[in-house]
Amino acid sequence: MTNSNTKHVDISNARYDDQREEMEKIIAAGHCPFCRENLHLYHKAATERETAYWTLTPNAWPYKHTKVHYLAILKRHAENLYELIKEEGADLFALLGSVQKEQKIPGGAMTMRFGDTKLSAGTIRHLHAHFLVPDRDDPEYQPVRFKIGSDRS
Ligand SMILES: [Zn+2]
Numbered sequence: 001m002t003n004s005n006t007k008h009v010d011i012s013n014a015r016y017d018d019q020r021e022e023m024e025k026i027i028a029a030g031h032c033p034f035c036r037e038n039l040h041l042y043h044k045a046a047t048e049r050e051t052a053y054w055t056l057t058p059n060a061w062p063y064k065h066t067k068v069h070y071l072a073i074l075k076r077h078a079e080n081l082y083e084l085i086k087e088e089g090a091d092l093f094a095l096l097g098s099v100q101k102e103q104k105i106p107g108g109a110m111t112m113r114f115g116d117t118k119l120s121a122g123t124i125r126h127l128h129a130h131f132l133v134p135d136r137d138d139p140e141y142q143p144v145r146f147k148i149g150s151d152r153s
Pocket residue numbers: 032033034035036076077078126
């Protein structure tokens with residue numbers, strides 16, 4: 001059996017069966033799926049926008065009850081917030097701010113996991129921000145929950 005917690009991904013935090021299957025392929029290849037040279041291999045959704053430091057793309061596995069779920073993926077490999085330079089932080093806020101303005105999004109959240117996936121509950125260690133808008137129009141609507149802290153011991 002494949003080790004669930006490898007250098008680049010933590011499959012124990014995957015939420016869907018097809019996501020787990022994709023993670024198995026990534027683990028077998030030994031890739032970081034969010035590094036620029038690998039992103040196109042695993043992420044089928046089109047790039048919505050690129051800035052100097054970030055790639056904006058829809059999440060392939062959006063959270064339940066979201067109307068919008070973008071990922072802003074750092075263009076270089078980093079796993080911790082202290083690795084970010086201030087230009088990357090400023091560029092991220094400018095990017096997500098412009099998405100909110102242009103798409104006239106009245107409210108939502110941006111989140112970013114970092115570091116140890118046992119604590120962050122992240123699936124992919126490479127830093128990426130989530131831009132989330134709940135789908136209040138969905139008849140099955142429930143509040144969107146953002147999890148931190150892995151289920152595994
Ligand atoms: Zn990476």
